[in-house]
Amino acid sequence: MPTRVWDYLPEYEKERADILDAVETVMESGQLILGKSVRGFEEEFAAYHGLPHCTGVDNGTNAVKLALQALGVGPGDEVITVSNTAAPTVLAIDGCGATPVFVDVREEDFLMDTGQVAAAITGRTKAIVPVHLFGQCVDMAPIKRLAAEHGLVVMEDCAQAHGARHHGELAGTMADAGAFSFYPTKVLGAYGDAGAVITRDETTQENLQRLHYYGMEKVYYVVRTPGHNARLDELHAEILRRKLGRLDEYIAGRRAVAEHYVDGLGDLAGSHGLLLPRTAPGNEHVYYIYVVRHPQRDAILERLKDFDIHLNISYPWPVHTMTGFQHLGLGKGTLPVTERLADEIFSLPMYPSLPRELQDHVISSVRKVVTSL
Structure with a gap:
């Protein structure tokens, strides 16, 4: 599957x-x-x-x-x-x-x-x-x-x-x-x-x-x-x-998946450019989606398909660049951080019932792809 x-x-x-x-x-x-x-x-x-x-x-x-x-x-x-x-x-x-x-938004979070x-x-x-x-x-x-x-x-x-x-x-x-x-x-x-x-x-x-x-x-x-x-x-x-009544349980499950990703992928930031989510000061993150960043995002997504891993981008098209909002008169270059992120971010699988074997499959596959770039 x-x-x-x-x-x-x-x-x-x-x-x-x-x-x-x-x-x-x-x-x-x-x-x-x-x-x-x-x-x-x-x-x-x-x-x-x-x-x-x-x-x-x-x-x-x-x-x-x-x-x-x-x-x-x-x-x-x-x-x-x-x-x-x-x-x-x-x-x-x-x-x-x-x-x-x-x-605009902040680079770090x-x-x-x-x-x-x-x-x-x-x-x-x-x-x-x-x-x-x-x-x-x-x-x-x-x-x-x-x-x-x-x-x-x-x-x-x-x-x-x-x-x-x-x-x-x-x-x-x-x-x-x-x-x-x-x-x-x-x-x-x-x-x-x-x-x-x-x-x-x-x-x-x-x-x-x-x-x-x-x-x-x-x-x-x-x-x-x-x-x-x-x-x-x-x-x-x-x-x-x-x-x-199970919301806090769901959040705990998401945090556990996030921790496993950090354990398995955290070392790739320095030498291989994969940036994992950063929690802003004072925040308690619930990891609705697990958004990572890499300058070769598109190549990574394409090669992960070879491992039958199909990921999403949130969001590939900033709202101000969409044709439906052309009347606002905003174009490329208006929000540089937002536009840069749109080219580099993608989401790893994230839900509290994500089986551990699938988490491990994602980690090992991402490692293989990122370290081979």
């Missing part, structure tokens, strides 16, 4: 009885939309983060979009974020009618270069969206300081950082709101699309509750303000409730 960066089948085999029981629980409940499972997951996910509010939504893109709209972001506003992210982060900003404004944010603020800036990338958090202190000075809102994109901590604080709890994706590959993943927004602010929560339910408030068919059909369904909610 080919070795890929992610596979849900080993996890499903281990958890099959509980997952199928979750499905039975919902099917026998008599309510498939906005029932006990959604309410239960929202309460439990909020409690995990020590916050009072959570709104489940249908996917991570809408989690970002609705969170921004709930915080007052709209047409004419500018939102500062990064181009080294999955396109949905930026699509959600665009979906609010706002304009994304990009700052690929996270937002917070030293560039101040210069990006204009009279139209409404929000900052730090992306907690690949499993660890952006340094939030300078962002929060700038937001306070300029009257901006901050929304954390936590799609890749479930359970990650920054100086002891969980991702999603350090700003006005935190948006999560539960796409199947995530640290906490559903078996389809799902998402959520957490907040401590009552007004933001009230806005979210309207926005994700057509703009209605309690009474069906009565639209208070235009909204969306962006509800989390009962089946995914119940599965996520079960898996939430």
Whole structure:
């Protein structure tokens, strides 16, 4: 069987009885939309983060979009974020009618270069969206300081950082709101699309509750303000409730895989140029994906196919270079670090149920390829 960066089948085999029981629980409940499972997951996910509010939504893109709209972001506003992210982060900003404004990322950890944010603020800036990338958090202190000075809102994109901590604080709890994706590959993943927004602010929560339910408030068919059909369904909610109780176990499993990669590949950095992930100061990494770097990335990926190892790149095309964002007037050379990374980074297999024999196969194969370059 080919070795890929992610596979849900080993996890499903281990958890099959509980997952199928979750499905039975919902099917026998008599309510498939906005029932006990959604309410239960929202309460439990909020409690995990020590916050009072959570709104489940249908996917991570809408989690970002609705969170921004709930915080007052709209047409004419500018939102500062990064181009080294999955396109949905930026699509959600665009979906609010706002304009994304990009700052570069840091060479050492690929996270937002917070030293560039101040210069990006204009009279139209409404929000900052730090992306907690690949499993660890952006340094939030300078962002929060700038937001306070300029009257901006901050929304954390936590799609890749479930359970990650920054100086002891969980991702999603350090700003006005935190948006999560539960796409199947995530640290906490559903078996389809799902998402959520957490907040401590009552007004933001009230806005979210309207926005994700057509703009209605309690009474069906009565639209208070235009909204969306962006509800989390009962089946995914119940599965996520079960898996939430195992989130810390999943994180421990990912960290164990990461440690094994360090043991097997760590010596290749100096003499052979393979750079492994670096954890930023104050962070507790959860390794959503295990992103490494090498100047001969494309040659490595091609030769690993000879060992039946097929890997991904996150991300080969910076958002600001995509044709869909040509209207921003940005091109090659605008964000040099982001563009350089796009040519050199790739992901090794990473999921908590990754069998040790496959980890060893990846390590031995990467060693053979890298040392032969």
